[in-house]
Amino acid sequence: MVMSVGKAGNKKQAARRGGGKKETEMELKITPARPEELKAKPGQGESLSFGKIFTDHMLTMRYTQGRGWHDLEIGRYRDFSLAPSAMCLHYGQEIFEGLKAYRRQDGRIFFFRPKDNLRRMNVSAARLCMAEIDVAQTWAAMRELVLLDQDWVPRSPGGSLYIRPAMIATEAALGVKPSREYLFFVIMSPVGAYYPEGFNPVKIYVSDQYVRAVRGGVGNVKTGGNYAASIKAAVEAQALGYTQVLWLDAIERRYVEEVGTMNIFFKINGQLVTPPLAGSILPGITRDSVIRLAKDWKIEVQERPISIDEVLSANDDGSLEEVFGAGTAAVISPVGALYYKGRTITLNQGRAGALSQRLFDSLLGIQYGELPDPHGWLMPLAE
Ligand code: COI
Numbered sequence: 001m002v003m004s005v006g007k008a009g010n011k012k013q014a015a016r017r018g019g020g021k022k023e024t025e026m027e028l029k030i031t032p033a034r035p036e037e038l039k040a041k042p043g044q045g046e047s048l049s050f051g052k053i054f055t056d057h058m059l060t061m062r063y064t065q066g067r068g069w070h071d072l073e074i075g076r077y078r079d080f081s082l083a084p085s086a087m088c089l090h091y092g093q094e095i096f097e098g099l100k101a102y103r104r105q106d107g108r109i110f111f112f113r114p115k116d117n118l119r120r121m122n123v124s125a126a127r128l129c130m131a132e133i134d135v136a137q138t139w140a141a142m143r144e145l146v147l148l149d150q151d152w153v154p155r156s157p158g159g160s161l162y163i164r165p166a167m168i169a170t171e172a173a174l175g176v177k178p179s180r181e182y183l184f185f186v187i188m189s190p191v192g193a194y195y196p197e198g199f200n201p202v203k204i205y206v207s208d209q210y211v212r213a214v215r216g217g218v219g220n221v222k223t224g225g226n227y228a229a230s231i232k233a234a235v236e237a238q239a240l241g242y243t244q245v246l247w248l249d250a251i252e253r254r255y256v257e258e259v260g261t262m263n264i265f266f267k268i269n270g271q272l273v274t275p276p277l278a279g280s281i282l283p284g285i286t287r288d289s290v291i292r293l294a295k296d297w298k299i300e301v302q303e304r305p306i307s308i309d310e311v312l313s314a315n316d317d318g319s320l321e322e323v324f325g326a327g328t329a330a331v332i333s334p335v336g337a338l339y340y341k342g343r344t345i346t347l348n349q350g351r352a353g354a355l356s357q358r359l360f361d362s363l364l365g366i367q368y369g370e371l372p373d374p375h376g377w378l379m380p381l382a383e
Contacts, residue, residue, distance in 0.1 A: 001029070001030045001031075002027055002028070002029050002030070003027070003028050003030070003144070004025040004026065004027060004028070005025065005026055005027075005028045005072070005137050005140035005141050005144070025137075026069065026070075026072050026134075026137050026141075027072065028072045028073070028074065028140075028141050028144060029071075029072070029073045029074070030073070030074045030075075030144065030148070031073070031074070031075045031076070032057070032074075032148060033056045033057060033075075033076040033077075037056070037076055038056050039053075039055075039056055041151065041152060041190075042154070042190060046156070047156075047192055048154060048156065048159055048190055048191055048192035049191075049192060050162070050189075050191050050192065050193065050194045050329060051162060051164075051189045051191060052189070053189060053190065054077050054187055054188065054189050055077060055149040055152040055161075055187075055188040055189070055190070056076065056077060056148075056149055056152070057074055057075065057076060057077055057145060057148050057149050057188075058074070058075065058076070058077045058078070058145070058185055058186060058187045058188075059072075059073070059074050059141055059142060059144075059145045059184075059185060059186040060072075060073050060074075060075070060183065060184070060185045061073070061133075061138075061141070061183075061184045061185075062170075062181070062182070062183055062184075063131040063181060063182040063183075063184070064180065064181050065180035065181070068131075069131070069133065069134070069137075069184070072137075072141055074141070074144060074145050074148060077187060080183070080185075082168075082170060083170070083172035085172040085173060085174055086168070086169065086170045086171070086172055087169035087170070087171050087172075087173060087174075087179040088168035088169040088170065088179070090174065091169075091176055092223070092224060092225045092228075093128055093129070093130060093168070093169035093178070093179055094128075094166065094167065094168050094169070094223060094224045094225075095121060095124040095125060095128055095130060095166065095167050095221065095222055095223050095224075096121075096164060096165065096166040096167070096222055096223075096224065097117040097118070097120065097121045097124075097163075097164070097165045097166070097222060098117070098162060098163070098164055098222075098328045098329055099111065099112065099113070099114050099117040099162075099163050099165075099285075099328060100112055100160040100161060100162055100163065100191075100328060100367070101146055101153055101160060101161040101163060101381065102153070102160050102161075102367045102368050102369075103153045103154065103155055103159075103160075103368075104368055104369040104370075105368075105369075105370075108369070108380065108381070108382070109146065109150060109153050109161075109380070109381035109382075110367070110369060110378040110379065110380050110381065111146075111163075111378065111379045111380075111381070112285075112328075112366075112367050112377055112378060113285050113289070113377045113379075114139060114142070114163075114379055115135055115139055115379070116285050116288075117165070117285060118133065118135045118138055118139060118165070119135055120222065120283065120285070121133065121165060121167070121222070122135070123221060124221035124222050124223060125167065127218060127220075127221045127223075128218070128221065128223055129178035130167055130169065130178070130179070130182055131167075131182050133167075133184060138165070138184075142163065142165070142186055143381060145186055145188070146161065146163070146188070146381055147381060147382070149161075149188060150381065152188065152190050153190070154190045154191075154192075156192075158192060158193065158198075158364075159190060159191065159192055160190075160191060160367070161188055161189070161190055161191070162188065162189045162190075162191040162328075162329065163186060163187075163188050164186065164187050164188065164189070165184070165185070165186045166184070166185055166186075166187075167182055167183065167184045167185075168182065168183050169181070169182055170182060170183045191329075193331075194261065194327075194329035194330045194331075194333075196243075197243065197333075199331075199332070199333070199334070199352060199360060200334075200336075200352070201333075201334040201335060201336025201337070201347070201348075201350055201351065201352055202243040202244060202325075202333055202334070202335055202336065203241065203242045203243055203335075203336060203337040203338075203339070204242060204243065204244055204245070204246045204259065204323075204335050204337065204338050204339070205233075205236075205237035205240065205242035205244070205245050205246070205339045206245075206246045206248065206308055206338055206339060206340040206341075207233045207237070207245045207246070207247060207248065208248065208253055208340070208341055209233070210229075210230075210232065210233040210245075210247075211247060211248070211249075211250035211253070212226060212229060212230055212247040212250070212257060212258075212260060212280075213226060213229075213247075213250065213257070213280040213281070214249075214250035214251065214280055215251075215278060215279040215280045216279065217280065219257075219279070219280035219281060219282070220277065220279050220280060220281060220282060220283065221282075222282060226260070226282075227260070230245065230247075230260045233245045234260070240339070242339060244259050244260065244261060244262075244325075245259065245260060246258075246259050246264060246338065247259070247260060248308060249280065250280070254307045254308060254309070255275065255305045255306065255307050255308075256275055256306050256307070256308055256311065257275055257280060257281050258275065258281040258282060258284075259325050259327075261325075261327055261329060261330055262284070262286070262325035262326055262327030262329075262330040262333060263275075263281065263282065263284040263286070263287035263325065263326050263327065264323070264324075264325050264326075264335075265290065265322075265323070265324050265325070265326060266306060266311060266314070266320065266322070266323050267320075267321040267322040267323075267353065267355050268314045268319050268320055268321065269314075269319045269321075270299070270300070270321070271299070271300040271301070271302055272290075272291075272294050272299055272300065272301045272302070272355070273301075273302045273304065273306050274287065274290075274291070274301070274302075274303055274306075275303070275304075275305060275306060276303040276304055276305065277303070278305075284326060284327055284328075285328065286326040286327050286328055286330075286331070286332075286363070287326050287327075289326075289363060289375075289377065290326045290332070290359055290363075291303070292375060293359060293362055293363070294355075294359075296374070297358075299355075308340055311323075311338070312340065312343075312345065315345045315347070320347065321348070321353060321355075322334070322347065322348055322353030322354075322355055322356055323335035323338065323347050324352075324353070324355075324356040324359070326359075331360060331363060331364065332356050332359045332360040332363060334348075334351075334352035334353060334356040334357075335347055336348070336350040336351065336352075337350060366378070
């Protein structure tokens with residue numbers, strides 16, 4: 001089946017594409033998997049881990065310099081064929097996103113802030129000199145993908161469909177320069193909690209040895225290299241019994257940055273403090289949602305540099321009330337312990353704090369349609 005998707009995006013996108021040129025609709029070719037190709041879905045109530053199984057279909061779209069995006073297709077989830085010289089394999093020109101769709105009690109499916117993810121993907125694309133996508137068209141095509149695989153959206157409490165758009169440089173060439181060809185694709189996975197702890201507090205290792213990103217680098221965009229760079233520290237932290245690493249700034253190794261899979265928040269003296277978006281941390285969509293909810297609740301939010309010493313002394317004088325992370329995969333993840341330079345501090349007696357719990361309940365409540373959505377964050381699968 002072939003259908004048309006999307007229209008010209010906003011004026012800004014049209015301008016980015018080359019100055020007000022009228023954008024035509026793009027053809028989306030849909031080739032559903034044959035019945036014998038369909039995979040077994042996880043059973044009702046089966047506990048889902050994160051990102052281990054994938055739905056029946058995927059979305060692909062190719063870019064060629066001079067031609068733009070083309071060959072927008074939904075087909076069976078399958079392996080790719082890539083030239084061994086494909087540029088993504090050598091120089092890491094790769095970006096990705098992560099967003100979720102949720103099924104309500106009444107069966108209807110909603111996405112949480114999906115266009116914000118696609119807009120952020122364009123920020124990543126611009127930083128890595130990759131081709132920007134048309135947000136409206138891509139969103140329309142992604143929606144068709146979820147429509148086709150809607151039975152994969154979990155019915156279990158706390159389950160959701162994690163949607164992973166990604167883009168790779170596919171030109172077969174070894175020069176270090178922007179690729180002239182890209183493959184954009186979207187795969188989907190029914191998921192449960194990201195951390196094995198679920199909503200139970202995680203133990204975090206503050207790294208003073210390794211760094212994740214430096215201002216002026218790519219720490220503020222979603223590219224695979226940031227995650228590759230984090231793995232060694234995470235493996236070492238896990239061997240010591242910690243779930244994740246909290247990164248400090250790369251220059252002074254003093255200011256808190258992010259956890260790598262989530263942004264970090266501290267509740268100190270009733271105020272919520274989180275590192276500012278100063279160029280080396282990811283502008284998380286859950287981070288932004290937390291800030292907006294906290295402000296709705298009249299909690300003072302400070303986006304400002306916070307040093308690890310300030311965190312430790314706030315712990316010592318009793319003003320550090322809670323620490324938690326926020327991310328699409330992690331949702332809200334309370335931090336129960338922080339290790340830094342030979343010292344471990346236990347937070348809130350290792351239990352989830354009241355604000356973490358309230359944010360978790362509120363975010364999920366909004367996402368599953370059990371609470372009002374005052375900021376218009378949800379987009380329905382079916383109009
Ligand atoms: C997300 O929260 O969506 C992420 O991309 C973090 C991680 C799974 C890499």
